[in-house]
Every structure is written in C-alpha cells, then in structure tokens.
Amino acid sequence: MTSFIRPPVAESTLESSHSLPPFNYPESNLASSAGLYVDKVQALPNLAPKTEAPEVLQKLLENIRPDEDIPPEQREETPKAMSTALMEHQKLGLAWLKKMEEGFNQGGILADDMGLGKTVQALALILSRPSEDALIKTTLIVAPVALMRQWENEIENKVRARFSLKVHIYHGSGKKHDFSRLQKYDVVLTTFGTLGSELKKKREWGLAKRNNPNWVPGNKKDKLSLVGDECKWYRVIIDEAQCIKNKNTLNAQAACELQATYRFCMTGTPMMNSIDELYSLINFLRIKPYNDQQQFNYNFSRPIKSQSRHHNEAAMRKLQVLLKAILLRRTKSSLIDGAPIITIPPKHIKKQHVVFSDDEESLYRALETKSQITFNRYLKANTVGRNYGNVLVLLLRLRQACCHPHLIKDLSVDSVIQDIPEDALMTMASQIDERAVARLKEQEGFECPICYDGVENPTIFIPCGHNTCAECFEKIVDPARGIRDGNEQSKAACPECRNEVNPKKVTDYKHFVKYHMPEKIPEDEREELEDVSDDESDSDDYDSEEEDEDTTLGGFIVQDEDPTESDTVEQTLRPSKKNVTKSKPIGKGKGKAPAKPKKTLAQLKKESLRNQAAKRHYLRRLRRNYESSAKIEKTMQLLSEIEQNDSTEKTIIFSQFTSLLDLLEVPLNDQNYKYQRYDGSMRANDRADAVNNFMEAADCKVMLISLKAGNAGLNLNKASQVIILDPFWNPFIEDQAIDRAHRMMQQRDVHVHRILVENTVEDRIIALQEKKRELITTALDENVGKSIARLGVRELAYLFVSILITALNSFVDFIIGR
Missing domain, CATH: 3.40.50.10810 (Tandem AAA-ATPase domain)
Incomplete structure (x- = not known):
C-alpha cells in the first residue's frame, strides 16, 4: 500500500464517565492560580487569546x-x-x-x-x-x-x-x-x-x-x-x-x-x-x-x-x-x-470486498508506484502544498483504477460540456480574463470548490476563469431549477466570485492548455485533440458499425511530466503489443486517403448526451471490446442474489463516476434488467421521469445514480437495497445517499452493500471516513449532552477554567526551563 495517503491523526474518544468534581473558581483573574510567572506569560506575544470573561461563560452555560x-x-x-x-x-x-x-x-x-x-x-x-x-x-x-x-x-x-x-x-x-x-x-x-x-x-x-x-x-x-x-x-x-x-x-x-x-x-x-x-x-x-x-x-x-x-x-x-x-x-x-x-425499519450496512483480476492488480500496483514517485518528488522539494490539486488527482486516478481501468484515461479526461463544438471551446478559451489566464497557468492541479474533489479537466467559466468539476457545473447551471422552484428567472452564478455563469460561455482545462500552453500537451495526445474534423455530421444516424481503436485495459496511464522516473514502472504501464489494435483505413482501393481517426470513448460519451441514438451508439462501442471489472462483477452477482431472494425488491446503485455507471449499463442490458438512470447531465424532466418510472413500474428493479447529483432531495423509498460502488471522502454524503431509501414510509429493512477493494487507496478513504465520523459523532453525542445538562453551572465552568490553567502552566514550564 502507498504510504503517502495518510488519514488525519486519530482523535481520541471521550471516556464513558462524565462526572466532574465540584469546583469553586475565584472571582478575580482566573489566571492568577498559575503563579508568579503569569506576568511573563502575558507578556509573550500570540501565545493565547484574551481570557474569556467569567460572566460571559456563565451566561452561556446557563442555557444548558x-x-x-x-x-x-x-x-x-x-x-x-x-x-x-x-x-x-x-x-x-x-x-x-x-x-x-x-x-x-x-x-x-x-x-x-x-x-x-x-x-x-x-x-x-x-x-x-x-x-x-x-x-x-x-x-x-x-x-x-x-x-x-x-x-x-x-x-x-x-x-x-x-x-x-x-x-x-x-x-x-x-x-x-x-x-x-x-x-x-x-x-x-x-x-x-x-x-x-x-x-x-x-x-x-x-x-x-x-x-x-x-x-x-x-x-x-x-x-x-x-x-x-x-x-x-x-x-x-x-x-x-x-x-x-x-x-x-x-x-x-x-x-x-x-x-x-x-x-x-x-x-x-x-x-x-x-x-x-x-x-x-x-x-x-x-x-x-x-x-x-x-x-x-x-x-x-x-x-x-x-x-x-x-x-x-x-x-x-x-x-x-x-x-x-x-x-x-x-x-x-x-x-x-x-x-x-x-x-422506521432498520438499515444494515455490509462491506463487500472484491479481489482484483491479475490484470487489474498489476495495473493498479504500477499506478500506485508511479503516484508514490510523483508524491515523493513533491515531498522532497517541499511543494506538497503548492501541488495539493495534483495530489488530489493522483488519488483520483487510484480511486478510478479500483473501479475500472477505463475510467483513468478513456472516459475521465474530457469534461461533459453539452452542445458546445470543439472550435467554440477553443474560442472561449481565448476569452478568459488575462489575470485568470496567469492564475490558471500557475495552478498545479484542481479541486472542485463545491464537492472538494480532485478534478483532472475542470469546466472553466468565462471570463472569470473559476472552475468546477463537470458534474457540479451541471448542477449549478441546471435551467430547470428556477422552474421547479417557482422562479423562472433563476440564473447560475460562479461559486467563488458570484458573477453570472452562462452555460454556453465555458471551456475546459484541456482546451485552455491547447490554446494557452500547447507546449505542455504530451506528443501522444496532440492527435487526439485534433480528432474532430470540420465536416463531421450531427446526424442521429449512428447505426453503422466502425472499426474500433484500442479499448482494452492497455495504455490507460496519463504520463507525468518527469521523464526520469523508473524505467521498470514505464515498462509495466506500457500496453503489451498483443493488446494494441492498429487503425485501419476505411477507404477501398489503392490511393485512397486514410480514414480520419475514430472518435474516442470520451468524445462519444459527450455526444451520447444529445439523444437516444447517440447513447445507443456509445453503449455499442463500450460493448464491442467490453472489459468487466471486479466491482462490476460483484454488482451483477448481488443483483442476481437480490432477485433470487425476493423478486419484488428494488435496488439503487450509487457511484461518483458517471462513466462507471455507463460501463455497468452494458451487462445490465445484456442480462435484460429494466433500469433507470439519474445524473447531473440529464435534463430535469428526464430526471423526474426516471424517478417516477422507478417508483411506479413494478418491473423496473434498478436505479443508477450519480452520488453528487442524487445524494439529497430524492424520495426513493420503494428501494430497500443500496449498492455503493466507491467510497467518498465525506461519509455524510454517503449517509445522505442511503437516506434516499432509508426514510419515512419505508416498509422493509434497508440493506446497504459497500463494494471495496482491500489493500488499496479505498482502505485509506474508509479509515478517513471513520475518523471524521468518530470526531463529529463524539462532538454531537446526544447521551453526553444529556449528562452535561444535569451538571451545574459551576461544575461546567470548571472545564473551561481547568483548561486555561493547564495551558498557562505549560507556558510557565516552558519559560522557566523545566
């Protein structure tokens, strides 16, 4: 396991006893009990803030x-x-x-x-x-x-x-x-x-x-x-x-x-x-x-x-x-x-551990090693803070690799900006404010200001240059928000500067780099940026079959900037020759010009948002050289077991990665599951229809939901099974997602299946979740609150005074050299 992904220092839980000794504190300066050296302590700058006045504390504590x-x-x-x-x-x-x-x-x-x-x-x-x-x-x-x-x-x-x-x-x-x-x-x-x-x-x-x-x-x-x-x-x-x-x-x-x-x-x-x-x-x-x-x-x-x-x-x-x-x-x-x-019926949460296939294991470990090398370089240069966004992206890649290797390059790099042609994205990149351009050029990696997750290719607003991840962008510019809430004039605003955001006046970091920093584009990615020709049709006719580029697990690593990294690692990450599919010309006869490069999966994913024909074409491409993963196999196994135990149960499946939900649609279709989809890229009416169909149709047993789009505000109490495909940094976001099913009017016990891969970054995320949950649950503990409420004001004040005296004594010890 990588050593650089460390959860915070463990915060100790409180002891079970909450009784306090009686304490009569003096009415004079509380700090006087620290001794003769108090004046020296008070003379030191910035050691501690001003002491709380006893009357302020007493009035505060009287509320209890x-x-x-x-x-x-x-x-x-x-x-x-x-x-x-x-x-x-x-x-x-x-x-x-x-x-x-x-x-x-x-x-x-x-x-x-x-x-x-x-x-x-x-x-x-x-x-x-x-x-x-x-x-x-x-x-x-x-x-x-x-x-x-x-x-x-x-x-x-x-x-x-x-x-x-x-x-x-x-x-x-x-x-x-x-x-x-x-x-x-x-x-x-x-x-x-x-x-x-x-x-x-x-x-x-x-x-x-x-x-x-x-x-x-x-x-x-x-x-x-x-x-x-x-x-x-x-x-x-x-x-x-x-x-x-x-x-x-x-x-x-x-x-x-x-x-x-x-x-x-x-x-x-x-x-x-x-x-x-x-x-x-x-x-x-x-x-x-x-x-x-x-x-x-x-x-x-x-x-x-x-x-x-x-x-x-x-x-x-x-x-x-x-x-x-x-x-x-x-x-x-x-x-x-x-x-x-x-x-309300109880909920039962169970961890479902899965094991990588040999290919998945070798690919994950190679990426883990490469990430460790990059992180150690930041550590050695004392630039971890400046590269915080890059570190988040390193972790993002590891999280994606736990789900499916296709997520790392084939499906994750492109943002999902609907209905904006490539040339328009380039034009928008040219209109970013000069100060924002300078800021973006210096920025090392990105963190979404809404969900606080790492982002490889953020959506950038014009002209302010602020940005979010693609899914949070879809949420803030949803044109149906105002109509749904009775305000037809609702306008989206930048989450950082509050300037109005026009959904058509955006670009993404990939096109920003292409316009402002073309020297940073890796050689093997420059052709991909030029794949879309000027005469491509927007026709809905996607029925013709095409020759496919390499869609196997090979070649998925996005190269880091340092060419001096381990040759062994590079050999491990390089696709084997047997997995490389060479492009073939489509034209017949000699002398014909070679066919233009085929669209990437990411490009097809973007087009799939336009209409159902494009969506079918995208899913056909996914199926043609389909590779499953340990998590997808486990999900299908769970669905089969649920169906066998009770054919009337419905299941919600959550993931942070919409591309993983895309990949899951392939076996769902192959095995004739009736399902609905709910994510931020969908139109509001389509999302509402999806919820209604899932809740009302007896034969619709599965709902695929993006965690960021559907963690709150939905009532899906017809579902009693919840599958969480990947853990999120914040456990309370997952709790909110589970509460889509575990809520009022639920008639069954709710069973939650968390699919995890052991000995990976997911172990660290779970550890971090547990620390956050322990810390916050301890602070809000209802039973502790009841015990506190039975104490007198003087007993409660003892806590505040004793901490002050302990701190002052520590300063005194430092001053006199004990």
Whole structure:
C-alpha cells in the first residue's frame, strides 16, 4: 500500500464517565492560580487569546438545561395559528427555540436529523414569538433555491387562514423590492446566491466610496435590500446551514453581515469534515467569545487536532459543553417518553470486498508506484502544498483504477460540456480574463470548490476563469431549477466570485492548455485533440458499425511530466503489443486517403448526451471490446442474489463516476434488467421521469445514480437495497445517499452493500471516513449532552477554567526551563 495517503491523526474518544468534581473558581483573574510567572506569560506575544470573561461563560452555560425531562403536560402546545399538531419532539424543539431567543445567545443551531421537521419547528417559533415592533418585524429565511417553494408551501398549508403570514420570495423577478417594502412582510425568503451577490455589490460600493467620497449609486437597481446598513431584521434563519461552513466563501461572509435581533441555523449536518466547519456557524450566531477565530482555534481546533490525548479529550469535553449550550440535536433513534421519535425499519450496512483480476492488480500496483514517485518528488522539494490539486488527482486516478481501468484515461479526461463544438471551446478559451489566464497557468492541479474533489479537466467559466468539476457545473447551471422552484428567472452564478455563469460561455482545462500552453500537451495526445474534423455530421444516424481503436485495459496511464522516473514502472504501464489494435483505413482501393481517426470513448460519451441514438451508439462501442471489472462483477452477482431472494425488491446503485455507471449499463442490458438512470447531465424532466418510472413500474428493479447529483432531495423509498460502488471522502454524503431509501414510509429493512477493494487507496478513504465520523459523532453525542445538562453551572465552568490553567502552566514550564 502507498504510504503517502495518510488519514488525519486519530482523535481520541471521550471516556464513558462524565462526572466532574465540584469546583469553586475565584472571582478575580482566573489566571492568577498559575503563579508568579503569569506576568511573563502575558507578556509573550500570540501565545493565547484574551481570557474569556467569567460572566460571559456563565451566561452561556446557563442555557444548558435538561429539557428532555420535561413531562408532557408541561411542554409547549401547538400554536393556535397552526393547522397541524406538533409531534412531542417538535413541542420540545419549540420550547428550546423560544428559550434560546429569550436567553443570552438570542439564537442557536437546530440540528435535528433529516425528516424530523426542522421547518415545522421554525414555523412554530415564528408564529409563537411575533415581533412587537412594526418597523422590525420580518423574519428573513436564507435557504438553497430548491427549498424556496417548499418553505412557501409549508407556510401556506400549515398556518390557519385567519393567521396567514405575508410572504415574499426575494429571488429572481422578486428582487425588485427594496428594504422599505420587504420590512412590511412577515417572512422574506431568499437564497445564498442572492445574499452573496448583495455582499459583492456592497463591497464594490465601499471601494467606489473610497476612491470618490462623493460617489452615490446612480441607478434604481443599485440598492441593498438584505445587507444594507438600514436592513434590520427581527429574526434570521439559515436553512441548510452547512452551506456556510466555509468561512472564506462570499455566502458565509454575507450571512455574517446580516443584522438581526435573533439568529438561528438549521442543518442536519452542522459538521461534515472537521470541527473547523462549526466556526462559521458560531460566527454567524455571534456566540461570544468563540465567534473570534483566534479564540475558537485556541480552545477547540488546535487541541483537538493535536497528538496529545489529554488536550484532545479536554477540548472535546469543552466543545460538547459549548454545543449543549447552543445546539439541539435529535436523530431518528432518539427516545421521547421511552419510545423512538419515529418508527422506521432498520438499515444494515455490509462491506463487500472484491479481489482484483491479475490484470487489474498489476495495473493498479504500477499506478500506485508511479503516484508514490510523483508524491515523493513533491515531498522532497517541499511543494506538497503548492501541488495539493495534483495530489488530489493522483488519488483520483487510484480511486478510478479500483473501479475500472477505463475510467483513468478513456472516459475521465474530457469534461461533459453539452452542445458546445470543439472550435467554440477553443474560442472561449481565448476569452478568459488575462489575470485568470496567469492564475490558471500557475495552478498545479484542481479541486472542485463545491464537492472538494480532485478534478483532472475542470469546466472553466468565462471570463472569470473559476472552475468546477463537470458534474457540479451541471448542477449549478441546471435551467430547470428556477422552474421547479417557482422562479423562472433563476440564473447560475460562479461559486467563488458570484458573477453570472452562462452555460454556453465555458471551456475546459484541456482546451485552455491547447490554446494557452500547447507546449505542455504530451506528443501522444496532440492527435487526439485534433480528432474532430470540420465536416463531421450531427446526424442521429449512428447505426453503422466502425472499426474500433484500442479499448482494452492497455495504455490507460496519463504520463507525468518527469521523464526520469523508473524505467521498470514505464515498462509495466506500457500496453503489451498483443493488446494494441492498429487503425485501419476505411477507404477501398489503392490511393485512397486514410480514414480520419475514430472518435474516442470520451468524445462519444459527450455526444451520447444529445439523444437516444447517440447513447445507443456509445453503449455499442463500450460493448464491442467490453472489459468487466471486479466491482462490476460483484454488482451483477448481488443483483442476481437480490432477485433470487425476493423478486419484488428494488435496488439503487450509487457511484461518483458517471462513466462507471455507463460501463455497468452494458451487462445490465445484456442480462435484460429494466433500469433507470439519474445524473447531473440529464435534463430535469428526464430526471423526474426516471424517478417516477422507478417508483411506479413494478418491473423496473434498478436505479443508477450519480452520488453528487442524487445524494439529497430524492424520495426513493420503494428501494430497500443500496449498492455503493466507491467510497467518498465525506461519509455524510454517503449517509445522505442511503437516506434516499432509508426514510419515512419505508416498509422493509434497508440493506446497504459497500463494494471495496482491500489493500488499496479505498482502505485509506474508509479509515478517513471513520475518523471524521468518530470526531463529529463524539462532538454531537446526544447521551453526553444529556449528562452535561444535569451538571451545574459551576461544575461546567470548571472545564473551561481547568483548561486555561493547564495551558498557562505549560507556558510557565516552558519559560522557566523545566
């Protein structure tokens, strides 16, 4: 196994005992107990942030109460304005929300699991605690565009007519209102993109003012309706608050600019990768003192990442106390009055290990060795950070090789930009902003800013030069998003700079290199870039059979730039002569010009998105010299076993790689399985039809879904079997995918099969998943939260004081040379 793919340092779990000794802390400077050397410690620069004031901590800790123990007769009742009754856990949630508004924090994080009714609880709060100030009465709700219509429907359907709320959607054509009109509504709904765009405009105004103090907006459209100085909201609710987890994004910064009396975050996943993601939510909530980045890092981020078990455990315990003070979380298995919140059949997750064929094994090990050599070169040159994107691509290739060797070169390099001819892609590459060109030339590898995965050939936006992976690009420019959500004028925006993205004004890195850096194109790939001739037809007639280029497993490695690497490795990666198919001329007779090179699989894949005839032609090419893989064989075996055990069961199959789903379609067709497909490249109507057909047709047993396109927002509870073909870095993305089947109205136990190859990069991904899950589950542990709630404020304060004293004593020891 390669040694360079290391999971993070293990974070220790807490011990089972949660009892704390009583502690009476002094009212004077808490640091005084560190001794005579405190003055020297305080004189050192940047050793620690300013100490928390005891009164701030005390007010924060006073929010912690054992609300789960409230008897039914003392719980909040359903607001009389609501037309549907709250469930018991929702009544407790309403009580908690009201308590948080009335307390020191004036807000918090509602982190209930998906399906437990966070929206209903928030609506109950809006109805229970209306503003008494007619000038500041509006609740602003910020949510993904896909949830705009859902919020509007919930408000319309769950509020009695005589208590109806005035609602406005500030998005698309609804952005004509200024704040003076918005503040007359009870609820205003807007999106993260709209919020980010306003902050961008506000910053541009600030720059214009600095350059010209007399500058004033000259257009009626130049208004700030959300983040302007006069925009004061009664309450702000951030729905799907994981969307602001990255504090560096414009959307997160815009959320923090909002002015409001009360603030709430709602998310089922307040952390998905690390503790650091929690900071952005705390910053939005303005939870003192930890909305200061230095304080947060000092108290939580750094000690939890440290290799000291003592610091790990102390910081984790302190984090659990903080979360209990600001966050409420219940899961589907949580107990209320001795019974689960909801009753749903259990899910069973099983690892299904497969073994490479001899060819797959030799190819994978050769690629692994080559990747190790490249990584060691970065390590030796101390350039790993600068080559972070390249390292991600190295890992991407290894992950692809675990699935099917064709993914590495034949099917993965080309982006899937629909309906844009090759010459247009080149023209677009010439229109990238000069500064963006310079930035892209220096960039070593790419990471998608949406899914954070490595990208070999990103889609590049014109003119800003920012980019995403092909699948995330398809999601953000989906023209049916606005129609689906009631906003026909919905426009896509760059996830980094928020400039509008025109789906027709994009290119990809391959064509950027061809135009701006042709010297970087490997010799053996230059002909491939010129394969498409000017007189090619776009006809739907794909019925003629063609001679095929090499589609065997040979020749799949994309060469790295260093020609001095091991000759042995190069020999291993070079295709054997017996596997090389020489191209043959199609023309008859002597003197005929040789036929133009045949289209590559990647080119056919791109064309397959146009119509069904092109799709059939692409699948025929895949079948002609079809090579299976260990994972595909295991998948077909599982489908056969499921069919034999119960012919009525339906199966969802997830993969990150749409090309792997393409390859899987070949044996599915050959064995006459009725199946549907769902991925980001499909039109919205086609995706909706696929879901309906899968759910309604009794003979449709299989659904192939791209993990990035279908991990959330789908109801596929007719399926009780889930196959995950490849592990993703983030375990919570996989959890969301599984929840497409394991959800309300599911009638069967859900069986999840994770297909893995041992002794490969997948082992490391699984280890990383387990560390992330352990860290975040420990921080959000519901049982620990209940134990914490039963402690007094003084006992809880002991945690915070003792950590401070430990840190100061460590500094003292360092100073006096112990």
